[in-house]
Amino acid sequence: MIEIADTVKKAREIISGWKKQGLTVGLVPTMGYLHDGHMSLVRKAREENDKVVVSVFVNPMQFSPNEDLEQYPRDFEADTKLCSENGVDLILHPVPEEMYPEGFCSFVDMTGPTAELCGKSRPIHFRGVCTIVNKLFNIASPDRAYFGQKDAQQLAVIKRMVKDLNMPVEIIGCPIVRESDGLARSSRNKYLSAEERKAALILSKSIFLGKEMADNGEKDARKICQEMRKLIETEPLARIDYVEAVDFTNIQKVDTIDGETLFAIAVYIGKTRLIDNFIVQAKS
C-alpha cells in the first residue's frame, strides 16, 4: 500500500524505519502532474532500490515572479494513482509552508554550470532547484536519486552539487521520453493549444536534425546549431530563447564537439517555453 507523507516528520519516520532494516531508498524528485517520463524514472528506481520515494512539490523558489508558478498544472489524485500502479512506496507531498517555514533564509547557490542556457533566461531558477533538492536529500536520505535528461542542465548542476558538497547519494540520469510523434514529454505540454501542439514538433525536429548531422560526422558545433536554428525559424509560432552547444559536465559553450557535448534548445511556442536536447560523445 502506498503511503503519503505531507510532513517532513512523517516522511522521516517511515524512511528511518526502512533504513534500520538495511533497505535501500531511491528518490524521484518531481513537481507532480506525472507522466510517462516520470514513470520511466520510477521504474528505474524500482529496479535498483528496495524502496521508492517520489516527491511531489511545485517548488515556488525556482520560479521567477513573471513565470508560471500559479498556472503550473497539478493533479495529486492522478499522481497518486500512477505512483501506486508503478510500485512507489511513499509520496512526499508537503505544502510550501512545510518546506519554507517562516524565517527560512538558507540557500544552495552555484556559479559555473548555472551561468549559461536556462540559467541565463531564468536567473534564480537553479538556486531554487539546488536548495529544494538538497532539502529533499536531507529528508529522504536516498541511496540513489533519479533525474531526467530532458532537464540536462539541471542534471549536470545536481551532479556538480553532490560532488562539491560531498552528498552521499548517487545521481542517475535517465533518457528523454518522447510522445510517438517526437515531442519530449513535459508537464508544460498541457499549456499548448491544438495548433501550438503541432507547432511544438519543431523542437524535436531540430533535435533530430542536429543529432543526424553529428552522427554523420559533423564536428562543428556552431554549424549544427545554425542549421537547428534555421529549421526552428521556419515555424511561425516559435520564438527561440537559445540554441547552444556546451560541454555536458561544466555547461560552458563549445565550438567543436569534444568529449560529451550537449546541444540544448529552449523555444517559446506562443507563451509556453519548452526545452529539448541531445548529447553526443566525440568519437576518439
Ligand code: PAF
Ligand atoms: O525537475 C523538476 O521537476 C524540478 O526541478 C525538481 C528537480 C523536482 C526540483 O523542484
